[in-house]
Amino acid sequence: MVSVTLVRGDITEQSVDAVVNAANSSLLGGGGVDGAIHRKGGPEILAACRALRASHYGKGLRTGQAVATTAGRLPARWVIHTVGPVWSATEDRSDLLASCYRESLRVADELGAETVAFPAISTGIYGWPIDDGARIAIDTVRSTSTEVREVRLVVFDHNAFGIFEDQLSGS
Numbered sequence: 001m002v003s004v005t006l007v008r009g010d011i012t013e014q015s016v017d018a019v020v021n022a023a024n025s026s027l028l029g030g031g032g033v034d035g036a037i038h039r040k041g042g043p044e045i046l047a048a049c050r051a052l053r054a055s056h057y058g059k060g061l062r063t064g065q066a067v068a069t070t071a072g073r074l075p076a077r078w079v080i081h082t083v084g085p086v087w088s089a090t091e092d093r094s095d096l097l098a099s100c101y102r103e104s105l106r107v108a109d110e111l112g113a114e115t116v117a118f119p120a121i122s123t124g125i126y127g128w129p130i131d132d133g134a135r136i137a138i139d140t141v142r143s144t145s146t147e148v149r150e151v152r153l154v155v156f157d158h159n160a161f162g163i164f165e166d167q168l169s170g171s
């Protein structure tokens with residue numbers, strides 16, 4: 001069974017097989033985790049993303065889907081880019097957020113990645129409430145069948161860390 005661990009820190013500093021990027025459908029970069037990954041990983045990642053746009057992903061990557069590239073200069077082998085849903089108070093998009101975790105693990109299995117670091121997808125610029133985002137992350141990872149040995153949830157700030165910690169021990 002997959003071991004779910006929690007780390008407070010920067011996702012770009014994780015020595016793992018694959019790092020998950022909270023990307024957008026253009027795959028061409030942005031702020032938050034996406035900006036940090038491209039900044040630290042270097043131009044090789046953007047070049048690989050451009051190549052994806054020029055081939056199978058002409059219209060971009062759909063929300064809830066995932067695709068892998070090189071990790072460039074990051075201490076990882078691959079970046080798995082996934083597009084979280086933007087939070088909506090009127091429409092339940094939880095399935096799309098769960099799909100990000102499931103699809104990223106499916107891609108990790110295809111790659112043979114044994115250790116995978118995830119950020120709290122959609123809980124930054126996309127506005128998803130952190131407690132609900134944490135619940136969906138933990139429930140989905142725990143209920144997905146995968147060959148991945150360790151899923152490392154990497155959260156940046158103190159408040160988010162506390163919320164993840166409570167949910168990991170409480171559920």
Ligand code: AR6
Binds near residue numbers: 011029031084
């Ligand atoms: N390491 C770990 N966690 C981080 C880091 C980091 N270096 N930086 C931010 N976080 P976000 P989203 C936390 O905004 O909400 C981009 O422009 C952050 O506090 O990165 O899915 C993309 O291109 C938050 O809890 O992703 C998209 O357009 C969580 O990571 C859009 O933002 C996710 O925040 C995606 O928004």
